[in-house]
Amino acid sequence: MFTADVCQKARLSRDKRFDGLFYVAVRSTGIYCRPICPAPPAKERNVEYFEHAHLAAQAGFRPCLRCRPDASPGSYPWLGAQTTALRAKRLIDQGHWSNGGAEALSARLGVSSSYLNQLFKKHYGIAPGQYALFSQCQFAKQLLQQTQLPVTEIAFASGFNSVRRFNDAFKKLMQLTPSAIRTKAQLDAGSISLFLSFRPPYDWQAMQAFLNKRLVAPMEWITAESYGRAFTYKGAKGEFTAHYQDKKQGFRVEISLDNWHCLQGVVANIRRVLDLDADTQVINSQLQSAVGEQFALTPGLRLPGMWDPFEAGIRAVLGQQVSVGAARTLTTTLVKEVGEQGRYFPTAQQMAVSELAFFKMPGRRREALRDLSAYVAEHGNADLDAWLAIKGIGPWTVNYAKMRGSSDPDIYLGGDLGVQKALAGFSGIDIERAAPFRSYLTFQLWQQL
Numbered sequence: 001m002f003t004a005d006v007c008q009k010a011r012l013s014r015d016k017r018f019d020g021l022f023y024v025a026v027r028s029t030g031i032y033c034r035p036i037c038p039a040p041p042a043k044e045r046n047v048e049y050f051e052h053a054h055l056a057a058q059a060g061f062r063p064c065l066r067c068r069p070d071a072s073p074g075s076y077p078w079l080g081a082q083t084t085a086l087r088a089k090r091l092i093d094q095g096h097w098s099n100g101g102a103e104a105l106s107a108r109l110g111v112s113s114s115y116l117n118q119l120f121k122k123h124y125g126i127a128p129g130q131y132a133l134f135s136q137c138q139f140a141k142q143l144l145q146q147t148q149l150p151v152t153e154i155a156f157a158s159g160f161n162s163v164r165r166f167n168d169a170f171k172k173l174m175q176l177t178p179s180a181i182r183t184k185a186q187l188d189a190g191s192i193s194l195f196l197s198f199r200p201p202y203d204w205q206a207m208q209a210f211l212n213k214r215l216v217a218p219m220e221w222i223t224a225e226s227y228g229r230a231f232t233y234k235g236a237k238g239e240f241t242a243h244y245q246d247k248k249q250g251f252r253v254e255i256s257l258d259n260w261h262c263l264q265g266v267v268a269n270i271r272r273v274l275d276l277d278a279d280t281q282v283i284n285s286q287l288q289s290a291v292g293e294q295f296a297l298t299p300g301l302r303l304p305g306m307w308d309p310f311e312a313g314i315r316a317v318l319g320q321q322v323s324v325g326a327a328r329t330l331t332t333t334l335v336k337e338v339g340e341q342g343r344y345f346p347t348a349q350q351m352a353v354s355e356l357a358f359f360k361m362p363g364r365r366r367e368a369l370r371d372l373s374a375y376v377a378e379h380g381n382a383d384l385d386a387w388l389a390i391k392g393i394g395p396w397t398v399n400y401a402k403m404r405g406s407s408d409p410d411i412y413l414g415g416d417l418g419v420q421k422a423l424a425g426f427s428g429i430d431i432e433r434a435a436p437f438r439s440y441l442t443f444q445l446w447q448q449l
Contacts, residue, residue, distance in 0.1 A: 014037075019036050022050065023053050024048075025047065026042040027046045031062055032062070033064040034067045034068075056069075062176060063141065084116065087109055088105060088109060089124065095268070097128075097136075102117070102129060105128070116128060136169070141170075143192070146194050157261055157264060194252075196250055196270065196271055197248075198250055201280060206300075207227075208224070210304045219344065225244050239256055240255045250276075269308075272407045275304070290429060291426070291441075303409070310373075312403075313398075313400075313405065315331050316400040317393070348374075352370060356369060371392070372393060395415070396413065409436060409440065410436040411442065413442045418446050425448070
């Protein structure tokens with residue numbers, strides 16, 4: 001947390017670099033804001049600063065309806081640090097708390113619920129159950145303000161089991177009723193539009209070029225200012241199109257979904273795929289100490305994600321020993337032949353029972369695709385390192401799946417030919433010093449090509 005003096009200077013100057021890094025609560029109004037809020041600044045004696053929005057809410061402050069602190073980029077203090085607390089927070093943000101609460105979450109993380117509670121309080125100053133409730137209400141508030149979904153649908157989409165429970169929790173935490181937040185009364189038309197912000201800079205040109213080169217139509221589509229795809233998520237089917245809006249520092253995202261109960265997880269995954277929560281200034285500062293002055297780092301470079309680790313793993317196998325263009329052709333054929341409606345990426349179950357006879361490739365690689373699919377169909381994506389026991393699956397494939405399918409920020413693809421080619425032009429780069437952002441170093445080296 002910054003000193004009060006730094007926070008004061010940042011809020012009075014409305015410095016955008018501090019957006020999402022702390023929150024300003026005003027005792028005289030009972031409201032908390034982003035440091036860039038356009039409202040006239042309060043007197044310092046009436047102000048209190050919080051590192052996280054949920055701490056301001058816990059202290060009894062309600063969110064500002066003008067600057068919408070729920071829309072600011074997430075705080076960065078733990079991004080890249082592979083801690084149990086961070087993994088728990090990400091899973092809660094993705095809606096996993098509603099699937100069994102503390103016991104289920106602790107079991108997934110391999111720790112006891114009491115230890116998870118200890119860790120969470122240490123790093124975030126609040127119990128995981130309290131944070132889950134805050135996360136659910138914040139997501140509901142965003143849906144109330146930005147979509148036309150009925151309140152009942154919003155309650156379930158936010159992870160609540162009943163409308164009554166939703167109304168009670170929302171009123172207690174936000175100090176406002178859902179109806180007081182609601183700005184549109186129309187019924188849902190089958191799709192919604194949300195604004196998802198990021199902390200600038202964001203190199204959309206690099207992201208767009210990378211995705212475009214690997215685009216698999218008709219599963220994916222892209223324009224100069226947008227990217228979209230069809231997806232499946234926990235049995236639901238949908239699609240999204242994200243429109244880049246540089247001046248607004250975010251994406252306007254249109255989402256259609258056949259089961260709104262999955263919406264919180266879908267939105268979290270879209271944020272991950274587009275890498276919206278990264279603080280690239282902090283990342284590049286760390287990377288610069290590793291590369292020195294040998295080359296200029298690209299500002300705002302992000303990690304282009306894939307929808308899930310399984311898709312990333314399959315596409316990595318298809319890309320072994322062939323060009324990017326050839327790998328794209330193979331993936332397009334796979335989606336057409338095995339994917340539902342010829343536009344959804346095949347599930348592990350669908351691929352495990354397919355002979356994949358349409359592929360003109362060595363039989364061993366075809367077997368590796370089927371063996372990987374069978375493993376994921378039975379065990380899921382919880383332990384990607386276990387893939388190494390599958391014949392034909394090596395460290396590069398696993399690491400690529402971690403980097404793009406799970407958005408692990410600290411994967412260095414040292415065995416990649418592109419990385420090796422880029423490194424040949426430089427000397428003395430300290431790879432270890434780039435931790436915990438070696439995935440970003442990998443992409444920075446690719447940019448040098």
